[in-house]
Amino acid sequence: MATETLPKWWKEATVYQIYPASFKDSNGDGLGDIPGISSKLDYIKTLGVNVLWICPxxxxxxxxxxxxxxxxxxxxxxYGTKAxxxxxxxxTHERGMKIIFDLVVNHTSHEHAWFKESRSSRDSPKRDWYMWRPGKVVDGKRVPPNNWRSNFGGSVWEWDEPTQEVRVPRLFAPACIGADAYQYYLHYFAVQQPDLNWENPVVRKAVYATAVNFWLDKGVDGFRIDTVNMYSKYLDFPDAEVVDPSTPWxxxxxxxxxxxxxxxxxxEMHRECFSKYDVVSIGECPNTPDWKDVLPFVSTREKELDMVIQFDLASMDHGGGELRLWHRDWKLxxxxxxTEDAQMLAIPEHNAWCTTYLENHDQARSVSRFGSxxxxxxxxxxxMLATYLLTLSGTPIIYQGEELGMVxxxxxxxxxxxxKDLNTIDYMQELRRIAGDDKDKLAQGIRGAQLTxxxxxxxxxxxxxxxxAGFSTAKQTWMRVNDSYREINAAAQEGDGGSVLAYYRALLKLRHAYKQLFVYGQFELCDIDxxxxxxxxxxxxxxxxxxLLNFTKEDQPFVVPSHFKGQPELLISNVPEAGKHVLRPFEARIYVNQGAKPSANGA
Incomplete structure (x- = not known):
């Protein structure tokens, strides 16, 4: 076995993602916090996962x-203190689990000391730590350097008043001065999130020391890396194709x-940071749907990242352009x-790895989207969705509440x-602008937000x-608790062998027991059509x-594929009594052949 394909702890891991604001409130202020997470470590341990991912x-x-x-x-x-x-x-470590943090270094807050210094003066030593560009003057008006739309609406460029070289009296037209007098900073996301200038090697060194190695030295086991493929900019900043003439962005x-x-x-980041520790690096990699383009990121020969999070499955029911929350029907x-495309990364000869997930903090609940x-x-x-998630090769990520079937x-x-989300607020503003007086279009757009x-x-x-829901003793929580908590909650499922929680625990034991099949096994899709x-x-x-997975509300026939070798033996089903040749509504089954046995070091 080549060095690149040897088992790694992060290949055999199952990640449990925690959103601090919403996980557990320990002090009754209505907001989740770090001590609240610590109070639930035993629950997380009994689920059968072994890596915690803590959002910022x-x-x-x-x-x-x-x-x-x-x-x-x-x-x-x-949220708490450094202690x-x-x-x-x-x-986490005392319970035999590992812990990873979010690494957010494409951008900082506009309140970060670096940006405060950068915007303080054009002569600031940190001016070049962010992406500043001169604007344009078009028809006598100041406009941004290009027409790119921010992920949260409006332009990706923000004019920054504090460091303008010229103060123009109102009686003079902007056309009287050069466009270079107007300086904008780049923000791919919110105005309050200016993008760092990764072209500057001093910036990169500061990021590695301050945001990465600082925590690795404290014993953190790696990072999920936010927007990892956005660091390098196309520095000519060309205008994008106009696909919506109704807006300049x-x-x-x-x-x-x-x-x-x-x-x-x-x-460079791998060399200066990750290579010095036994840690995992999981990059968030949008706008890269082809596995061949993803491979250079995660091939062990390239020494960049261990795996990436892709968006294609999670976003396939989203609209595009301005109304990205607009819902569109998805097809199986x-x-x-x-799924088949992503699984290509786990083929041994590629010396790479992949993640599998259905939910995270940026996605709606999978039961409401892909199930019922x-x-x-x-x-x-x-x-059924849990069966899909936990039988694929790669490292699965479970989002908090997914193991309960939250909706x-x-x-x-x-x-x-x-x-409450900034993204949704922006979407609703755009929806009302585009829908105008069309009530049907407005209702359809609202339905999109209700789904995605x-x-x-x-x-x-x-x-x-x-x-x-036992989350907080406060009279009011930072975000309203879902009305479903009376039917869907951890306490009610703890003693119920037929619960979603019990099924997740059983599947995670099987995944570890049969890890050569479910973690490392080769994936082959059948019945494609x-x-x-x-x-x-x-x-x-x-x-x-x-x-076998039934994605419908009706019984569906099935046959065992001819290239399945050996006699199939039922390992697990999510219905009490499996039919011989029919899958019940949303039924899932796993069969193994007679030669498949749990590993000696299995669960």
């Missing part, structure tokens, strides 16, 4: 829920990602094709008052059936597993 807890003004960081080495005060973080790291996805020096930067054949949250089908579809907020909730908005994953964790069911084989040597 750093000091931040919270314009984008902590993804706007003002100090990489401090803690957002409502609380140290205790969380220690408590055009989608520029192809320019946001995978710039000319990106792989150089990632190799596309779901299958995207109707009472008759909710539990079955949650288990989207109900349609009765008002989008304008109950939804990020807010759905950010409602508080549902621990029990008491007030606020079947619009109702998904069938795939996992193979390791002479051992085979067969996974």
């Amino acid at each position: 807890f750093y000091k931040s003004p919270q314009y984008d829920m902590g993804y706007d960081i003002s100090d990489y080495q401090d803690v957002h005060a409502p 609380d973080i140290d205790a969380l790291i220690q408590g 055009q989608p520029a996805d192809k320019y946001y990602s995978n710039g000319p020096r990106l792989h150089e930067f990632l190799k 054949h596309l779901f299958k094709a995207i 949250d109707e009472p008759a089908f909710r539990v079955q579809s949650a288990k 989207n907020m109900p349609p009765s909730w008002d989008v304008d008052t109950e939804y 908005a990020r807010d759905h994953s950010r409602t508080p964790m549902q621990w029990d059936g008491s007030a606020n 079947n619009k109702d069911t998904m069938t795939f084989i996992k193979r390791s040597g002479a051992e085979y597993a067969l996974v």
Whole structure:
């Protein structure tokens, strides 16, 4: 076995993602916190996962829920203290688990000391730490350097008043002065999130020392790396194609990602940071759908990242352009094709690895999107989706509450008052501008938010059936608790062998016991054109597993593929009594052949 394909702890791991604001409130202020996470480590351990991913807890003004960081080495005060973080790291390790943090270094907060210095003067030593460019004068008016649309609406450029060289009296027209007098800073996301200038080697060294190695030296086991393929910019900043003439700001996805020096930067970060520790690096990699383009990021020969998070499956029911939360119907054949493409990264000869996930803090709940949250089908579809997630090769990521089958907020909730996310607020503004007086279009657009908005994953964790779902003792929580908490909560599922939680625990034990099949096994998609069911084989040597998934509310026939070798034996099903040749609504089954046995070091 080549060195590159040897087993690694992070290949055999299952990651559990925690959103601090919504996980557990320990002090009754209505907001989740770090001590709250520590209080639930035993619950996480009993689930069967072995890596915690903690979303940003750093000091931040919270314009984008902590993804706007003002100090990489401090803690957002409502979440706790540095000592609380140290205790969380220690408590996780004491339970035999590992812990990774979010690394957000494409941009900082506008309140970070670096940016405050950068905008203080054009002569500032840190002026070149961010991306500043002169504007244009068009028809006598000041305009940004190009027409790119920010991910959160409007231009990616913000004119910065504090450091303008020229103060123009109102009686003079802007055309009387040169465009170079107007300086804008770049922000791919919110105005309060200025992009760092990775072209500057001093910036990169500061990032490595301050945001990366500082935490690795404290014992953190790696990072999920936010927007990792946006560091390198196309420095000519060309205008994007006009696809929506009604707005000056055009989608520029192809320019946001995978710039000319990106792989150089990632190799340097690996060399200066990750190579010195036994840690994992998981990059968030949007706008890169082809596995051949992803391979250079994750090939062990390239020494950049260990794996990446892709968006193709999670976004296939989203619209594009201005109304990216606009819902569009998804088809199972596309779901299958995207899965098959991602699994290519785990083929041994590629010396690479992949992640699998259905939910995270940027996605709505998978049961409501890909299964059914109707009472008759909710539990079955949650288990079916769990079967899909935990039988694929690669490293699976489970988002908090997914193991309970949590669902989207109900349609009765008002989008304008109950939804808190900056992305949703921007979407609703754009929707009203585009819909105008068209009430049907407005209603359809609101329906999109009710299906795909990020807010759905950010409602508080549902621990029990008491007030606020046991999340907090506060009279009011930072975000409303989902009305479903009375039926869906951890306490109710703890003693129920038929619960979603019990099924996740059972699947995770099987995944570890049969890791050569489910972690490392070769994926082969069957019945590609079947619009109702998904069938795939996992193979390791002479051992085979067969996974059958019904994505519908009706019974569906199935056959064992002819290239499944040996006699199939049922390993697990999510229904009490499996039919001989029929899958019940949202049924999932796993078969293994008679030669497949649990590993000696299995669960």
